[in-house]
Amino acid sequence: MSNIVIISGSPSQPSxxxxxxxxxxxxxxxxxxxxxxxxxxxxPAEDLLFANFNSSEIKKAQSLIQQAQGVIVVSPVYKASxxxxxxxxxxxxxxxxxxxKVVLPVVTxxxxxxxxxIEYAFNPVFSVLGSQEIVNGVYMVDxxxxxxxxxxxxxxEIEQRLKAALNNLLNKLPREETIK
Numbered sequence: 001m002s003n004i005v006i007i008s009g010s011p012s013q014p015s016x017x018x019x020x021x022x023x024x025x026x027x028x029x030x031x032x033x034x035x036x037x038x039x040x041x042x043x044p045a046e047d048l049l050f051a052n053f054n055s056s057e058i059k060k061a062q063s064l065i066q067q068a069q070g071v072i073v074v075s076p077v078y079k080a081s082x083x084x085x086x087x088x089x090x091x092x093x094x095x096x097x098x099x100x101k102v103v104l105p106v107v108t109x110x111x112x113x114x115x116x117x118i119e120y121a122f123n124p125v126f127s128v129l130g131s132q133e134i135v136n137g138v139y140m141v142d143x144x145x146x147x148x149x150x151x152x153x154x155x156x157e158i159e160q161r162l163k164a165a166l167n168n169l170l171n172k173l174p175r176e177e178t179i180k
Contacts, residue, residue: 004028004169005068006037009075009086013041016108016140019147021074024106024166033170036064040089048088058092065093069173070102071131072166073122077109081121090125099130102172104165105137108145115139135168 006025010017021037028035038061040048047055065071075082082090105122109115118137126134138161146152153159 003034003068004036004070004072005064006035006072006074007065007086007089008037008039008041009073009083009089011041011083011085013039014147015076016142016145016147017074017076019151020106020108020140020145020162021072023151024072024074024162027163027166036068038064038089040083040085043089045085048085048092051088051092053092061089062093062097065097065101068101070104070169071098072104072106072169073126074106075108075122077107077114077117077121080114080117082117082125087125090129093129096130098126099132101131102133102135102169103131104135104169106140106162106165107137108140108142110142112141133172135165135172138162138165 006021008017008021018039025035025037043057043061044055047058052058075086103126105118107118107122109117118139122137123134140158144153144155144158146154
């Protein structure tokens, strides 16, 4: 059985990133996958800010990533890049901590002007951390997704693209079935 970690990079709650993370987790669990979600906002802020590699919470999160075969990073875009709190966490992943892991970036932004943030901000960090398999990410404009009580897609194509990207991730993992 695959072990997949979802890293939810939003510093706020509620958020689109959290809603999308829950949506993806529910799909994967329904399909019988083992899934853990790391909400960056729930990690001790001081440990993130001061890069406390000895923090028990940071070590627990690092261990989840180390054991994973697939990593999904769900994040908003702020000023053409990921939030600082997500960067602080990514800096705590050991060098080459994403070696032999398939990574899927899922990003939300206010406008299409941040569309290339996946290619220019997210993917380079995943490469530096050793991932050699980065699945084509999904970028969504905030107006395409709402999250009042439950995640809703204003555009059905976005939901299909998200499911297709998830299937792509699963297809790159050893002996996995696709989502119907």
